[in-house]
Structures are given as C-alpha cells and as structure tokens.
Amino acid sequence: MMTDLIINDQSIAPGSSVMINLPLPRLYTHTLMTMPIHVIRGKKPGPRLFVSAAIHGDELNGVEIIRRLLKQPALNKLHGDLIAIPMVNVYGIIHHSRYLPDRRDLNRSFPGSKSGSLAARLADLFMTEIVVKCTHGIDLHTGAIHRSNLPQIRANLDDAETLLLAKSFRVPVLLNSNLRDGSLRESATARDIPMLLYEAGEALRFNEVSIRAGLNGILEVMRHLGMLAARKPQKHTAIEPFVARSSQWIRAPGSGIFRAAISLGEKVKRNDVLGVINDPVATLETPVISPSNGLIIGRSEIPLVHEGEAIYHIAQFEDNCEVAEQVEMFQGNISPELDGEVPIA
Numbered sequence: 001m002m003t004d005l006i007i008n009d010q011s012i013a014p015g016s017s018v019m020i021n022l023p024l025p026r027l028y029t030h031t032l033m034t035m036p037i038h039v040i041r042g043k044k045p046g047p048r049l050f051v052s053a054a055i056h057g058d059e060l061n062g063v064e065i066i067r068r069l070l071k072q073p074a075l076n077k078l079h080g081d082l083i084a085i086p087m088v089n090v091y092g093i094i095h096h097s098r099y100l101p102d103r104r105d106l107n108r109s110f111p112g113s114k115s116g117s118l119a120a121r122l123a124d125l126f127m128t129e130i131v132v133k134c135t136h137g138i139d140l141h142t143g144a145i146h147r148s149n150l151p152q153i154r155a156n157l158d159d160a161e162t163l164l165l166a167k168s169f170r171v172p173v174l175l176n177s178n179l180r181d182g183s184l185r186e187s188a189t190a191r192d193i194p195m196l197l198y199e200a201g202e203a204l205r206f207n208e209v210s211i212r213a214g215l216n217g218i219l220e221v222m223r224h225l226g227m228l229a230a231r232k233p234q235k236h237t238a239i240e241p242f243v244a245r246s247s248q249w250i251r252a253p254g255s256g257i258f259r260a261a262i263s264l265g266e267k268v269k270r271n272d273v274l275g276v277i278n279d280p281v282a283t284l285e286t287p288v289i290s291p292s293n294g295l296i297i298g299r300s301e302i303p304l305v306h307e308g309e310a311i312y313h314i315a316q317f318e319d320n321c322e323v324a325e326q327v328e329m330f331q332g333n334i335s336p337e338l339d340g341e342v343p344i345a
Contacts, residue, residue, distance in 0.1 A: 005048070005081060007037060007129055015043040022129060024090065025118060033091070037130070038070055038084040046080025047225045050130050051218060053085065053140040055107050055184060057092015057099070058203040062140025065214040068341060072219065080227045083130055089122070096204060098144070108182035111190075127187060136165070136225065137188050137195040138218055142210070143202050146302040149313075150264045150295075150327065151200035151213040155185075157243055162194045167241050168224035169196060169217035172326040173297055173315065174243045196221070202301060206344045212334050239330050242323040244315035247297065252277060252305040254286045259303065262312070265331065266296050267324035274312055277305060288312070293320050295327070 005012045008022050021034035051069065053062025066086040075082065087093050089106050099105055104119035112123025131137065143149040153166045154177035166174050177197070179186040188195040198217060200210035222228045252258065256277040262268060272290040279285075288311065298313030305311060317323045 005039070005041065005133065007039065007083075007133070012039050012041055014041045016041055022125065024125070025121065035085065035090055035126075036087065038066075038082075038086070040070075040075055040078055040082045040084075042078035042080050042227070044079045046078070046227050047135045048081040048083065048133065049136045049138065049222065049225065049227065050083040050085065050134045051138045051140065052088050052126075052130075052184075054087045054089050054093055055139060056105075056141065056203070057087075057089040057095065057097050058145060059098070059140070059142040060204060061142050061201045061207060061210050061214065062198075063087060063093075064206060064211050064344075065140055065218070068211070068215050069218055074219070074228050077229065078227055080225070081134075082222075082227070083134060085126075085130065088126060091118075098203065105182075107184055108180070110182055110184050110187040123184075123187075126184075131184070131188055131193065132191060134193060136221075137184075137193055138221065139184055139195065139197050140214060141197060141199050142205075143199065143298055145203040146300060147310075148202040148207075148264060148299055148301050149199045150297045151198070151210055151217075151330075152297055153217075153241075154197040154199060155195070156189060159194065162196070165194055165196055165221055165224065168221050169198070170220050170239050170241070171198075171213055171217060172239050172241055172323060172330045173295070174241050175247060175297075175315065176243055208344045209331060209334050211344065213330075216334070239326055239333070242317050242319075242326065244297075244317055247294075247313060247315040248292070249298075249310040250274065250288065250290065250312040250314060252307055252309045252311055253288065255305060255307045256280060256284075256286070257303050258288070258300070258305045258311060260299065260311075262296055262299075264296055264299055265324065265327040267294070267320045268296060268314065269293050290314065292316060295320055295323055 024033040109119035109123040112120040152173040157176040201207035260275040294314035300311040
C-alpha cells in the first residue's frame with residue numbers, strides 16, 4: 001500500500017508531479033533562501049528513492065544529472081516515488097564553495113539538529129523532510145577542486161542489499177567505503193535506508209562522460225528496484241563491476257611542478273613512474289613511483305604541488321588488467337548515444 005507523502009506540510013498525491021521550495025535560513029542581506037525539491041509520484045506503489053546533488057556546493061555534475069533525469073519519458077510510468085534534490089547546499093552553489101557560509105562541511109554535519117549551527121540545521125531539515133521518508137537514496141558527488149574521479153560507486157558493500165544496488169548502477173569500479181562520521185550516508189544507514197554515493201569528475205566542472213554515466217546508473221538502479229520497466233537488451237557487452245579491495249592516495253615526494261604521465265582509468269604496476277616533479281628554478285627532477293599494482297581512480301588536475309599533496313588515487317583489485325579493460329569498454333559504451341542532449345564539450 002502506498003504511504004502518504006508530506007513535504008513542507010504539503011501533501012503530494014499519487015500520480016502527481018510537483019516542485020516544492022523548502023524554506024531555508026535567510027542570507028544576512030534579508031534575501032529569502034529555499035531548497036528546490038522535485039517530487040514525482042507514480043500511480044502505482046513502489047519504493048521511494050531520493051537522489052541528491054551539491055551537498056558540496058562546488059560539485060556540479062549531479063545538478064546536470066538530475067536535470068536530465070527529470071526529463072526522462074520513462075518517469076511517466078513510474079512505480080513508487082522519486083524525490084530529486086538538485087541543490088542541497090544552495091549557499092555553497094551561490095559562492096562556488098564546497099562549504100556552507102559557516103565554513104562547515106554539510107556532509108560531516110548529519111543528522112544535524114534544529115538548534116545547532118547553520119550546517120546542523122540544514123542537515124536536520126534534509127533528514128526530517130526527505131531522507132527518513134524514503135526507502136533508498138543516491139547521493140551525487142565529484143572530486144574536490146582540482147581533482148578528478150573516475151566514475152565509481154562508494155557504499156557499504158558488506159550489506160547484501162546495498163551491494164546489489166551498487167552492482168546495478170553499472171559502473172566498473174565499486175569501493176567498499178567506510179562510513180564517515182557525520183555523513184549523510186552514515187545517517188541514512190543508521191535508519192536502515194540503503195544508499196549509494198556516486199563519485200565522478202571534478203569540482204566546478206561539467207564532464208559529459210561522468211554525467212551520462214550517472215544518469216544511466218540512476219535509471220539502472222530504478223529498474224533494479226522495479227520503479228521503471230526493464231530495458232531492452234543492449235547491443236554492447238554488459239559492464240561487470242569490480243570491488244576494490246583497498247585504495248590509497250599517492251602523495252608528492254617533494255614540491256614543484258608535476259608532469260603527470262598516467263590518466264584516469266589506466267592500470268599501473270608497482271614501481272611504475274606516474275609522473276615527474278621538477279623544480280621550477282633548478283634542474284632537479286623527482287619521479288613519482290607507484291607503490292603497488294592497481295588502477296587510477298582519482299588524480300590531481302593542477303600541476304603545482306607541495307610536498308605531501310595527494311596527486312593520484314590508486315585502487316587495488318584482484319585482477320587489475322580485467323578491470324582496466326572494463327573501464328575502457330565502459331567509456332566507449334557511454335559516449336555514442338546522446339538521447340537528444342547536446343553533449344557538453
């Protein structure tokens with residue numbers, strides 16, 4: 001039986017599609033602030049999924065993913081409910097900032113409180129108005145500023161239901177990621193709400209492959225949950241996801257200008273040269289050496305580095321060659337069909 005859905009004291013009936021502006025604390029200029037919430041309720045019962053983006057205000061790929069998601073004709077035959085929140089941290093969006101105006105990280109402030117900091121109040125509002133009313137969740141992220149991530153899912157893969165959700169997203173790399181204190185994922189898990197975190201691309205930048213992979217992944221999860229009809233058989237070979245056993249950031253052994261030699265998605269071997277750091281004044285050059293076999297799932301995009309700065313993120317798999325082949329196949333499959341969207345250059 002379908003349960004009632006009330007957001008911001010507004011009752012949303014089955015079969016309806018509405019946008020709700022959830023009131024937020026004003027700016028100090030007296031400017032009103034709201035969080036836009038898109039709600040699509042199917043006529044038939046099913047799971048209730050929230051899809052959120054821009055919890056970090058400089059992570060923009062998810063905003064575009066949700067825009068494209070809401071245009072999908074398949075949602076006309078939705079089973080269950082979709083709640084889409086394209087800009088959770090509206091304050092950060094305005095300032096091109098990862099953080100809130102109080103310099104707190106919203107994704108370290110859950111579950112929040114009604115009487116706490118701005119971050120705590122926003123977290124509490126999001127939990128009480130959205131998260132606790134849902135059965136499943138997907139949170140969309142990118143790498144930090146000047147860092148790019150290969151499309152990947154991070155989740156509690158020790159949980160059987162979450163593992164099936166992660167595999168259904170159909171990206172080649174799955175990271176069994178520990179829950180972080182104060183994160184949305186930790187708070188959702190504490191309430192038995194299975195949740196995926198999608199990481200792809202770079203802060204303050206659009207990336208077409210990351211956007212298309214995210215959109216396709218959400219639709220595949222919705223099909224897995226029975227919210228959408230199963231898709232027709234695909235001509236290309238299905239992507240087999242691989243679970244990383246571990247991962248590590250490789251840090252700069254010295255300061256200087258870094259010349260990267262390895263791209264996202266490439267496999268590396270122990271003792272491979274990942275790039276060279278050169279002194280901009282002297283002739284000193286310091287190679288950056290891979291400490292292990294693995295696959296590059298994240299990298300710095302700015303050549304200016306200080307000693308100790310993270311420059312490559314390497315994940316270890318049972319078969320690094322096979323996962324690298326799947327990544328190459330995945331990237332080839334994701335780009336040809338545009339579904340009427342003009343690709344972002």
